[in-house]
Amino acid sequence: MKPAGLPCPTHPLVTLRHLERSDAPAWYAYLADPVVVEHTSWDLRCVDDLQANFDDYASAEPSSPIRLAVVLREGGQLVGTIGLNAISPQHRTAEIAYDLAPAVWGQGVATSVVNAVVDWGFQHMGLLRIQATVLEGNERSIRVLERCAFEREGYLRCYRQVRGKSGNFWLYARIAGVPCIACA
Structure with a gap:
């Protein structure tokens, strides 16, 4: 069963709420920005490409992905999303x-929401490990993960398709009980 309540980031600029289908145009608007595209593996051609994800996010299955809206x-106003995928209750x-x-970007928002979701995952979902894969060259995201006490565990060659080409990714993980550096 999915946990009740939502993570509570401490950042003064943003909060989290459930992602809604009506968020799709705003979500697509920034995901289609070339400066964002170069750092993600999203392969979107139009806003409708996001719609299939909403059925997964609405599922009550314990292993279904969770995606939250980062809003001012x-x-x-929607300024981001964050969530947990590949959830394994077992x-x-x-x-x-x-x-x-x-x-x-550059205002501490990512660090705040990542810490909030990770803490929530450990405390309310009973997770022991939360990992992240980050596209090689996405230095901003690498810094966020490292500030949030994620440790680099490996290099994943040709791990995921990135707009039709094999992309290399770094694997990071945070283990329950390891304190966050940015929170200390």
Whole structure:
């Protein structure tokens, strides 16, 4: 069963809420920005390409992905998403994934929401390991993960298709009980 309640980031600019189908146009708008595209493995041609994901996010199955909206506290505008994929209740593991609009880059938003979701995953879902795969060259995301006490575990060659080409990714993980450096 999915945990009740939502993670609570401490960042003064943003909060989290459930992602809704009506968020798709705003989500697509920044995901289609070339500066965002170069750092993700999304392969979107139009806003409708996001729609299939919403059925998965609405599922109550324990292993179904969770995706939350990162919204401005003032006005509620969507500026990102964050969630857990590849959830394994049996092994108590998941993979974290997030994306943000460039308008909020460099303001500590990613670090805050990643820490909030990781802590929530450990405390409310009973996860023991949360991992992340980050596209080689995405230095901003690598810094976020390292600030959030994720450790680099390996290099995944030709791991995932990135717009029709094999992409190399770094594998990071955080284990329950390892304190966050940014929170200390």
